[in-house]
Each structure stands twice: as C-alpha cells, then as structure tokens.
Amino acid sequence: MTVSVVLFTSDLRVHDHPPLTAAVAAGDFVVPLFVRDGAIAASGFAAPNREAFLRDCLAGLDAGLRERGGRLVVRSGDVVDVVRGIAARARADEVHVAAGVSGYAQARERRLGRALEADGRRLRVHDAVITAVAPGAVTPSGGSDHFAVFTPYFKRWSAEGARRPLRAPRAVRVPEDVPSGRIPRRDAVRGVAEGLAAGGERAGRARMLAWRRDGIADYAARHDDLPGDATSRLSPHLHFGTLSPAELVHLAQERGGPGADAFVRQLCWRDFHHQVLAARPETSVADYRARHDRWRAGASADADIRAWQEGRTGYPVVDAAMRQLRHEGWLHNRGRLLAASFLTKTLYVDWRVGARHFLEHLVDGDIADNQLNWQWVAGTGTDTRPNRVLNPVLQGRRYDPDGVYVRRWVPELAGLEGGRVHEPWKLGAAERGRYDYPEPIVDLGEGLARFKRARGRE
Structure with missing residues (x-):
C-alpha cells in the first residue's frame, strides 16, 4: 500500500x-x-x-x-x-x-x-500552485534572481505562459486510521466585519464564472470605477488558494478582449510581487529601496493615524475607503492606493503603520501583495516614480465624479449632491454646519511641501 x-x-x-x-x-x-x-x-x-x-x-x-x-x-x-x-x-x-x-x-x-x-x-x-508562473521561472539577464521593474517582467512572464490547469481528481482515498480534529466554524469567530463575503472553493468558483461571463469584458474601462465596483473581488480566493491563478489566466485568455487582457495584467502584478518577496523575504518589513525617510512620530502623528484609521481625515474619498475596509474586510484597489498615498505621502507616516492596519482588516491580506503594494505607493518599493503623490480631491473627482461612492460610505455627507461632496470645507458656514463631518486634518499643499522637503525634492 x-x-x-x-x-x-x-x-x-x-x-x-x-x-x-x-x-x-x-x-x-x-x-x-x-x-x-x-x-x-x-x-x-x-x-x-x-x-x-x-x-x-x-x-x-x-x-x-x-x-x-x-x-x-x-x-x-x-x-x-x-x-x-x-x-x-x-x-x-x-x-x-x-x-x-x-x-x-x-x-x-x-x-x-x-x-x-x-x-x-x-x-x-x-x-506554480499559488502563482500562475513560479517566482524563479523567469529572471532577467545579467544574473539577477528577480525582476525589479514590472514591464520587462510582464513581457517575460507573458512569453513563459501559465501552465495548463489540471482537472480535479475523480477519487481521493484516505486511510481510515488517520483521525482528524474538528473543522472550526466561522460563526465562532469574534470581531468579523459585518459585510465579509463567504469563503470556500464553491463560492470562489461561482464568482469566477460569473466574473468571466458578466464582468471581465468591461474591466479595462471600469476597473478604477469606485462606485461601480467593477472589479472581480477574487483576491480573497486567490489569497487562500480556493482559486488557481493559472486557471484564471487561461479562462481570461480564452475569453479574450481588452478587459481580459487588463485582468491578466493584474494577475501578473500579483506574480511580480510574489517573485520579489521570494527573492527578498526581508521586504515584508524593510524598505526595498531605502529613501532615508525620517517618518513622522509622536503625538501629532498618532492623532493623524487614528483619524486615518477611523475614516475621519476630512477628505471624503479617503474616509470612504477606510470605512469600506472596516465594513467589508475588503477594499477597492483604487481606494487602497488613495488611502496609502494619503498616509505615506500627505501625512508622511511610515508605510509599515498602514500595512499593519490593512493586515488587521483585509480578508485578502497577503504578505507579498499588501507589503509590496504599500512600498510601491510609499516610494520605497519598485515604483519607477517614487515621489508621486495622489491628490484625494482630484482622484475623487476622477474616479467618483458624482460622489456616489463617498455618500455610500460617509453617510454624514449624503445631503451633498454631485461632486460637491469631495470638498465639504468649501461650503458656506451655514450649510457646512449642517454636516457632522470633520475639517481636513492637513492642508494638501502643506502636506505636499512637507513630503518634498523630507525627500529632498524642493
């Protein structure tokens, strides 16, 4: 036997x-x-x-x-x-x-x-079980053990191709004399987000097939649409491996079209971060590229961090993102970028503070994706433009032009129509008094100037 x-x-x-x-x-x-x-x-x-x-x-x-x-x-x-x-x-x-x-x-x-x-x-x-392409399968010429820039990695990754998916086995025979403990129940866990989605392979495959049928075609045009929520929401299933990234690549490529191509590119981003972490495990806690930052600390920084965590910064699109995170244990990718940029660039707070908070809440809290995406935004990672700053007002107007996303998650501002919701501090005194919403904790111009000084960009 x-x-x-x-x-x-x-x-x-x-x-x-x-x-x-x-x-x-x-x-x-x-x-x-x-x-x-x-x-x-x-x-x-x-x-x-x-x-x-x-x-x-x-x-x-x-x-x-x-x-x-x-x-x-x-x-x-x-x-x-x-x-x-x-x-x-x-x-x-x-x-x-x-x-x-x-x-x-x-x-x-x-x-x-x-x-x-x-x-x-x-x-x-x-x-190539938790990634579509194994981390060491493609490496740059010149002897490096990993790619540090996404675009050349994407070209080599695309040429390598994901392996063909395997069928589930028809039968699995388990010896009778190997006992098991009980499988713990979800409802016994305390502190779970109210809107947390269901897990498991059956739920993952149902979402995957629905996404391929109804969502992927519009992905290229709508993946940054905050109120439209037009992303796949498959990231928790990828993190726990209830779905295969190789199978997702093949399903998307079989579907074809700009949306499928854009989705495959995002799956490649996931593999990219995994191959960086595989080669440099220390980047889960240490800067990939040190910028000699002297991040803010002390009482003032602590107060700003609490406001950011609670969704009370005074910048509606940032606060909406942070509240979605708490309610669902998940966050739209554009919301992640905005929240991370605001903390690291506008407030000039260490990316590790934000990464740790995200890991406390994200159901898809993957060390490779979470830590290295935070580093990408903070400018200490693989971003080729490490000093870019996302303006939350401009980003809100662009990706939530009618304020639908903000009003969904910041109900205090539900009475403000259209794009006015992105700048409540500009309301007249009488109208402003009707809304129980904080003033901005920092002026955007002052935050930008502070960051430029810190990075020696003045």
Missing part, C-alpha cells in the same frame, strides 16, 4: 491542484492535511476576517474531498511535528506541498524537508 500526504497551506482547493494530483497518481491512499499553525496564530496574522474566511475555506475543501470519497484531516500545532507524526502513522513515503514565497514559508519547507529526510521520507515541493 502506497500512501502520500498532501500538506495544504495557501491552496485550499481540489481543482487545478498539482500536489493533490501528483499524490493521487502516486499510489493507493492520500492524507489531505491542513495544520493550524500555532506560530501563525502567535504572530497575530490570523486576524478575525481572515480566520473566518479560512474556516469557510476549510469546510469547503473538506466538502470537495468528501464528494470524491475523501476528507480533510485538520490538526493543530507545529507544522513539522504534525506532518512527521501523520506521515509516520500513515506510513507515507512522500509529502507534497505547494511552494511558498514568504520567508516563513521558505523556512518551513527547509525544516520540513530536513525532518522528513531524517525519517527516510521525501518532501516534494510543487511550483
């Missing part, structure tokens, strides 16, 4: 799953295993929104395996200890896992590989 273990991490699906496919093909039995890692819980990364979504995903993965005659084995503890114990009990020859990109994931693979080798077993690490 041949047995393999599949260690699920950020790949909680049965469709297009190379480790599961390889394990099923290798022998008689498979132990599909998810370990609730105590180190991740201790780090604070298991924020309520992601924990709730994860529980949906685990229940969905178990259901998908049971439809194929299997089941999910859930355990808690140190990943290496748990996997060794399960492999020994099941008398497994191999353990299959998707390659990770974070420093923690890479260290986990090294520890696990050494431990299994000592036990006379083998760890098989599969590439």
